[in-house]
Amino acid sequence: MKFTYHQIIALDRLYRANLINSITGFKSVALLGTKSENGNLNLALFSQVFHVGANPPFMGVLFRPESQLGGNHSLKNVRNTEYFTLNHITANIYKQAHQTSARYAEDISEFDAVGLTPYFSENFFAPYVQQSPVKIGLKKEEEIPLIINGTTLIVASIQELIIEDKFIKADGFADLHAAGSITCSGLDAYLSTNKLARFSYAKPDKPIENISY
């Protein structure tokens, strides 16, 4: 089956949303925790989350257009307070994580609404998710509006990373499979993983070797 740009534009809205959100590949998925200036806690599910750089340690989060509310109490809080967290989800909490995407009123804490536990680290403003095996504390460094479709890219520095020692290999690699982190697909599908392999750094004219995984 081949879809062209014009065929995609002509599709039913929901069909297109399902199709285009799913064909980009399996995604990083995390709960984004914020605290408003009034002290309200907010938690929202994000899958447009990616690595931007290791040194300094930067991540990117793409926020939907402000006209489409939903996750944008998060954006408001990130703008006003600069701090937020990203928390991996596991098979134990993915149903609660999905439920955070409902449009709760701004003064409702999604932690309370879905039954997840806020965890505060010393000296960090935004709430983590206690149940998450990988907790990342971030500070907004740059806000880049993507004029082309009204989305907003936040580039943020990693201020804290909380993960059990046993999930970090000797070379620094974090074993997310062992930690129980899951991935998502499209708007509403969740999947666990199976290890295939880790490979050595590729060089021309040298065969790839397997790394213990």
Place this chain on the structure above:
Amino acid sequence: MKFTYHQIIALDRLYRANLINSITGFKSVALLGTKSENGNLNLALFSQVFHVGANPPFMGVLFRPESQLGGNHSLKNVRNTEYFTLNHITANIYKQAHQTSARYAEDISEFDAVGLTPYFSENFFAPYVQQSPVKIGLKKEEEIPLIINGTTLIVASIQELIIEDKFIKADGFADLHAAGSITCSGLDAYLSTNKLARFSYAKPDKPIENISY
């Protein structure tokens, strides 16, 4: 274990690269195909690939700093020709896919070097990977330099999408697990998936239902 920003900055370079590239979560991973103005084919592995919007259908690809070559014959070709492809990888071709990340000379086709087959669609400039179950043809719409660390975000429109009918559900959702697409973690780990569930659209005060998956 808790790492702070300053502890991360002080880590050994390779340890930090492994840690920070892996903790962001499981990633979309795809082979990016281009053709140079001279007609040379190029293929490179990318995992900073994400959904930007469904209408119009946009994706984003983050390119590493130009000072760190490697994937940047790709960026040069995208700049000069505007067209590129993203091709999902499966357990049948992930070793070849990883090998494309070796620093081949600019006039070497990674298709030839690693043993993958270029596929040309009618009227589309850039090469797809024949062996890939999901082939996406893209046109550069906007180039956004992330001054903060020298990376480059390319926002591109989906011009073509090639996928077998049987992998598309009635509601438009593309079943990547059935297609055999895999995910990656960090710089060098590859994982296959297991379906957990698809969930209905979340609403406050309404329980989530499972969607057939």
